[in-house]
Amino acid sequence: MLVSSEILFYGLTLISISLSFLVIALVILFVRSIASYHKLKEEKDKLQANAVQLSQQILEEAQSKSEKIIVEARTKAAEILKTATIFTKDERENLNAGFAKATLGYIEEYRNILEGTKAQTLQILNNVSKDVKDQAGAGVSEMRQAITAEIEKAQVSLTQTFRLSFEKIDKELALYKDAKIKRINESVFEILKKATQNILGKSLNMSEHEDLILNSLEEAKKKVIER
Amino acid sequence: MKDFTKYLSKIRTHEERETLQEEINLVRQALYKTSTPFEEVLSLKLRSWVSEELTRDLVNLDTEQRNAYLSQLSEFLNSLTEISLSVSRELSQTGTQRVSDWVRENLNKESLLKLEIEPSVLGGVILVYGGFYCDFSLRKKIEDFFAQEKNEILKILDSQKA
Numbered sequence: 001m002l003v004s005s006e007i008l009f010y011g012l013t014l015i016s017i018s019l020s021f022l023v024i025a026l027v028i029l030f031v032r033s034i035a036s037y038h039k040l041k042e043e044k045d046k047l048q049a050n051a052v053q054l055s056q057q058i059l060e061e062a063q064s065k066s067e068k069i070i071v072e073a074r075t076k077a078a079e080i081l082k083t084a085t086i087f088t089k090d091e092r093e094n095l096n097a098g099f100a101k102a103t104l105g106y107i108e109e110y111r112n113i114l115e116g117t118k119a120q121t122l123q124i125l126n127n128v129s130k131d132v133k134d135q136a137g138a139g140v141s142e143m144r145q146a147i148t149a150e151i152e153k154a155q156v157s158l159t160q161t162f163r164l165s166f167e168k169i170d171k172e173l174a175l176y177k178d179a180k181i182k183r184i185n186e187s188v189f190e191i192l193k194k195a196t197q198n199i200l201g202k203s204l205n206m207s208e209h210e211d212l213i214l215n216s217l218e219e220a221k222k223k224v225i226e227r
Numbered sequence: 228m229k230d231f232t233k234y235l236s237k238i239r240t241h242e243e244r245e246t247l248q249e250e251i252n253l254v255r256q257a258l259y260k261t262s263t264p265f266e267e268v269l270s271l272k273l274r275s276w277v278s279e280e281l282t283r284d285l286v287n288l289d290t291e292q293r294n295a296y297l298s299q300l301s302e303f304l305n306s307l308t309e310i311s312l313s314v315s316r317e318l319s320q321t322g323t324q325r326v327s328d329w330v331r332e333n334l335n336k337e338s339l340l341k342l343e344i345e346p347s348v349l350g351g352v353i354l355v356y357g358g359f360y361c362d363f364s365l366r367k368k369i370e371d372f373f374a375q376e377k378n379e380i381l382k383i384l385d386s387q388k389a
Contacts, residue, residue: 181385185381185384185385186381188384189373189377189380189381189384192373192380193369193370193373196369196373197349197365197366197369200349200350200365200369201315201346201349201350201365201366204350204365206319206322209314209315209316209318209322209350210318210319210321210322210325210326212350212351212365213312213314213318213322213326213350213351213352214325214326214329215351216351216352216354216363216364217326217329217330217333217352217354217363219363220352220354220359220361220363221333221334223361224359224361225334225356225357225359225361
């Protein structure tokens with residue numbers, strides 16, 4: 001029985017050590033996932049900042065371009081106005097209309113550039129979110145798979161350890177049982193012998209007792225003394 | 228040496244010899260004492276059969292001859308061979324006589340029984356005689372039987388296991 005307890009103790013110790021390694025592995029995996037998540041988050045922030053900067057740059061470029069167009073238009077208008085005296089009233093009206101048309105065109109172009117920039121920025125931001133989400137999801141999935149695999153391995157190992165321990169305990173129990181039965185049989189045998197001695201010893205009356213002594217003396221004479 | 232064998236029919240055991248020796252000593256002491264006369268000791272302090280035998284043998288002898296006779300008788304009693312028998316309990320008078328007769332007939336004519344009571348013997352006898360130790364007790368027979376049949380008995384017990 002003592003041997004069984006030792007096996008159980010060593011088995012449990014082995015299991016505890018296995019579980020400790022498993023927990024340590026999981027903690028390392030978890031810490032790595034957290035680090036990966038932080039790295040991805042930083043990359044997302046960086047990309048977002050870059051996108052904002054890029055959109056700001058595009059806006060500034062568009063603004064600069066439009067301002068340049070407007071300045072050019074104004075310069076051109078001023079030049080036209082200088083020579084306006086030579087134009088007729090109709091020509092001035094035509095010129096004003098043309099100028100208004102040109103202004104509207106430039107405004108429309110400027111609006112289109114702004115709309116494009118906005119759409120482009122939104123697209124970049126969407127793409128960044130999606131990448132971060134995909135990478136984080138992949139990390140979590142990988143971690144889940146690793147945890148599941150480790151748990152399955154631990155389960156298999158534990159099952160096998162328990163099965164081997166139980167088999168060994170069963171064998172030892174059978175041996176112990178046999179030894180115990182043998183000892184009990186020996187005890188029963190001794191009891192039987194004592195009981196027989198007591199019963200036979202007490203069952204003799206005086207005459208039988210004395211006859212048995214004489215018979216024993218005869219036997220002693222034949223088997224020992226006369227030999 | 229005179230013939231003292233007639234005493235053997237009355238003396239069968241070690242204890243009976245010791246009692247007779249004490250009586251002989253009493254008579255010998257009385258031979259030279261005036262306070263307790265020899266005749267008084269013979270008639271009053273001895274068992275009847277001892278008194279009868281000694282009176283018959285000593286009546287015609289003088290003091291010195293009586294002393295010599297008693298001394299020889301004592302020597303004769305001491306010369307008897309003791310045969311040791313261990314038995315489980317006391318024997319009846321008849322039983323003691325039967326055993327004594329058997330021993331004197333088969334082993335030694337001039338012998339005494341030294342009976343030792345050992346309840347563990349259970350029955351039968353353990354005889355110690357002439358360098359032989361013969362254990363023919365019931366205890367030994369039972370032990371031999373169980374030793375011989377041990378495997379068979381254990382097999383039967385084992386078959387009851389299921």
